[in-house]
Amino acid sequence: MDTYKEFKHDWENVYLQFVMGILGFIQATMNNLQFLYNSAKDAIGNFQWSVCAAGKYQFKMCTGALLMGGNARVGLEDNLFLEKGVKAKSNAEQVEKIIRIARELGIEPATPDEARQMLNLKGLDKVRF
Template sequence: MSEPTIITCALTGAGDSVSKSPAVPVTPKQIADQAIDAAKAGAAVVHIHVRDPASGAPSVEFSHYAEVIDRIRESKVDVVLNLTSGPGSLYSAEGSVLRPAPSVNPPMTPLQRLDHILKLKPEICSLDVATLNFGAIAMVNLQADLEFMGRTISEANIKPELEVFDLGHIRLAKHLLDTGVLKNPAFFQFCLGVPWGAPAQSDVLKLMRDMLPADARWSAFGISHHQFKIAAAACEVGGHVRVGLEDNLYISKGQLASSNAQLVEEAARIVSRQGSRPASAAEARKMLLAQ
């Protein structure tokens, strides 16, 4: 392969996973410590959500984000920080009316969804170019909101990681690029196997890759038992990979992973078997952030 493979580690997410695995980090210190360990294991990028330290529920509290980022930066471990902008997009039905999903996120404007990002200045943040049935709830990202968020992120010199869950999301992302809302070259993240988005299949992954702009870079992940299969498939056809306890709790069938670092170590082995090697944070910056 002509370049090393970026491994992103998604540390904790916002799903109901804390009760399912003791390895899922909850407090800012736990999240930061697992980010540092993941970086030492081979992750060039860490993708960060935060949780309420007492309950483990998803949180949008700025002080939690700030503590995680401060702890990672103070550690001097070199890793690219990627903060989520996803909270605020999840809705559930209350009768015939959609309302912010309880216990997932409060009502948030597009600017509020970016507040922690604009203050903490990570190098990358996620941007879900997606409206879809997300299991029993709905992820809603209207085009006008994406245009506002995309311009705001770009003006802050933060690289958006364009999370796409289906083929139409790639079409919308390309429209945002064509109209100048987002800047080329883009960085896409294929999110596969999520109900009810694109399935975690190698032929789907290749089709999504073939839809991208010629200068785009991309990564992919599959949820649950699809995680390592999709990591191998992405690496084989020139993509980068994402693993982590946000997406998958198991290191092998029936065996819970002990940490995010353990999942990264397995991803590094997969990357090596495909004839590549894990990229360093410096190499990831060169590939993703250089204009």
């Protein structure tokens, strides 16, 4: 992260995604997530962030991120299951689960429009399909 401080950049608008639990990468543990977050905070200050984690770690790490004030990314590209032995039918089913978890923690999830704004995305009305 120290290398990135040398670049002139508007770090307030940076969105980091910590990818965990993939073979050969950082293990999906809360200690490692805290390390990644603290390292980024020390290097660049304020930023928006989320975590995604592979397989059985997906909901555990995303819940941890929510508790730390971060955001969560879930989907079939990271995990095929809702829980042990129960395959997810769709990305939407996984999104619904993380929304339930967030609300149980007293966290109101972003609306689709709020998420687009956070990620600096155009929105469907500005895309030609």
